[in-house]
Amino acid sequence: MSKEMKRWDSVVIGSGLAGLMAAIRLQRGGHQVLLLDRRDTPGGKCGVSKLDGYRFTIGCNDFGASMPTRLAEVGVSVEFQPSTTRIHMGPTTITSPPNLGSMLRLLPRIPGIIRLVRAVRKRTYPTIGEIMEHNVRSSPITDMLGLLAYALGTPVQDMTTESLAASFSKTWDYGLDKFMVPVNGVQAITNGLVQRFEELGGTLQLGVTCEQIETLSTHKVIHTNAGPLEATHVATTQERKYKGRPGLSACQLMLAVPKDFPYIKQRTLIHMPPGVEHWLKTLDIGETPDDYGFHIFKDQEGEDYYTITGYTLMPRGQEAPDQALMDQMEEFMMSHLETHLPGLQEALLYKKFLSPQGYKDQWGLTSELSLAITPPNEDYPPMYDEKQDVYYIGNGIDIPPGDHANSALLSGSIAADKILKQQELLP
Numbered sequence: 001m002s003k004e005m006k007r008w009d010s011v012v013i014g015s016g017l018a019g020l021m022a023a024i025r026l027q028r029g030g031h032q033v034l035l036l037d038r039r040d041t042p043g044g045k046c047g048v049s050k051l052d053g054y055r056f057t058i059g060c061n062d063f064g065a066s067m068p069t070r071l072a073e074v075g076v077s078v079e080f081q082p083s084t085t086r087i088h089m090g091p092t093t094i095t096s097p098p099n100l101g102s103m104l105r106l107l108p109r110i111p112g113i114i115r116l117v118r119a120v121r122k123r124t125y126p127t128i129g130e131i132m133e134h135n136v137r138s139s140p141i142t143d144m145l146g147l148l149a150y151a152l153g154t155p156v157q158d159m160t161t162e163s164l165a166a167s168f169s170k171t172w173d174y175g176l177d178k179f180m181v182p183v184n185g186v187q188a189i190t191n192g193l194v195q196r197f198e199e200l201g202g203t204l205q206l207g208v209t210c211e212q213i214e215t216l217s218t219h220k221v222i223h224t225n226a227g228p229l230e231a232t233h234v235a236t237t238q239e240r241k242y243k244g245r246p247g248l249s250a251c252q253l254m255l256a257v258p259k260d261f262p263y264i265k266q267r268t269l270i271h272m273p274p275g276v277e278h279w280l281k282t283l284d285i286g287e288t289p290d291d292y293g294f295h296i297f298k299d300q301e302g303e304d305y306y307t308i309t310g311y312t313l314m315p316r317g318q319e320a321p322d323q324a325l326m327d328q329m330e331e332f333m334m335s336h337l338e339t340h341l342p343g344l345q346e347a348l349l350y351k352k353f354l355s356p357q358g359y360k361d362q363w364g365l366t367s368e369l370s371l372a373i374t375p376p377n378e379d380y381p382p383m384y385d386e387k388q389d390v391y392y393i394g395n396g397i398d399i400p401p402g403d404h405a406n407s408a409l410l411s412g413s414i415a416a417d418k419i420l421k422q423q424e425l426l427p
């Protein structure tokens, strides 16, 4: 290795939320940090990109209420507002925050909800599927749980009580009981983090792919498409093969309409087939269902248009489907959307529907959802590879941090703090 090569204190691989958070904390802790990403824009799945002239959110769109605090801790200020949602489940419509009608519909279910919360707290059964079998038989509640499972891309049978309890625990404080959205779009989060990192003197390099990390006795050599780099410490979001059963993969629907096209009052619209958990089970065994659940949200504003982005889930094993299945799913979503947003088909300026494979080809990222929202605590999931002396964060954690932006941020914070502490302990 050349003697003149700069040795970074830390190299962070991947400029998604986990990488950005780790990079800021390390830089703030006195390290000279290089943050690199193989994509040409930062933010990973918490990013926005232009497609055929229209701007769309890539992944993250709704955030647990603790996100503003986590950002503020590193000096990033982003304005958030409460998220608003309308849910159509078969004949039932519920809004969040609830209106009078939604509250009246939920009122008779309160005893069932209390039984459910107790069962989760006491960890009476290992999975939510089993709790539902034994405790909760009323359909609005099973559908609500199904909805949560949809967000995690898993059938309820695989959703563990432990991870559900952790998701709502005060220890990790993800704030999942109250969702928020940035007032100026999700890009405000990534832009704020990048700006803060650069203000602190950090270096961001885009279009650089890490191919291999070589661990030597005194440092690491990061082999990239742009040549080797040297660093004392490495934290990475590179995807590793998840050891458990992976979640289902998402398909993305992208629409653009003229600015004056009327949208619903709420930002997010969820359309779910009755018996959500049966639908998820059908997808999980790789069968093509008759009905699809999906959600859309009002996305980016352009000068004379706005975009609407939506997701649905793909039957397992059909991530690169034939055109006939894609057409069938698109037709299903568009016809239901027409009833929720009358005149939509006529008003469309743009439409694109991506399969999970199409998503990967388009964004260079996977749309596979995680099974669990796992708290990245000291020992679980294992983030430190002792043999390599490398920290795996965010998507890189063997047991993934869950499809939750806050846990990605948290894993970046924990890794950075451990690296800084490790250094203090050195003579």
Ligand SMILES: Cc1cc2nc3c(=O)[nH]c(=O)nc-3n(C[C@H](O)[C@H](O)[C@H](O)COP(=O)(O)OP(=O)(O)OC[C@H]3O[C@@H](n4cnc5c(N)ncnc54)[C@H](O)[C@@H]3O)c2cc1C
Pocket: 013, 014, 015, 016, 017, 018, 019, 036, 037, 038, 039, 042, 043, 044, 045, 046, 058, 059, 060, 061, 062, 063, 064, 208, 209, 210, 211, 237, 238, 239, 250, 311, 364, 365, 366, 367, 368, 369, 393, 394, 395, 396, 402, 403, 404, 405, 406, 408
């Ligand atoms: C469709 C979809 C919707 C979602 N919606 C939400 C939501 O509404 N709310 C929520 O909280 N969570 C949501 N999530 C999950 C959330 O997006 C993730 O948990 C979070 O963004 C993960 O951040 P990360 O930094 O771990 O990974 P990523 O955002 O994937 O970033 C990883 C980065 O590392 C880079 N990288 C990887 N390998 C290399 C390499 N070898 N060399 C260089 N660079 C590399 C990638 O290019 C990427 O930019 C969603 C996920 C998906 C797929």
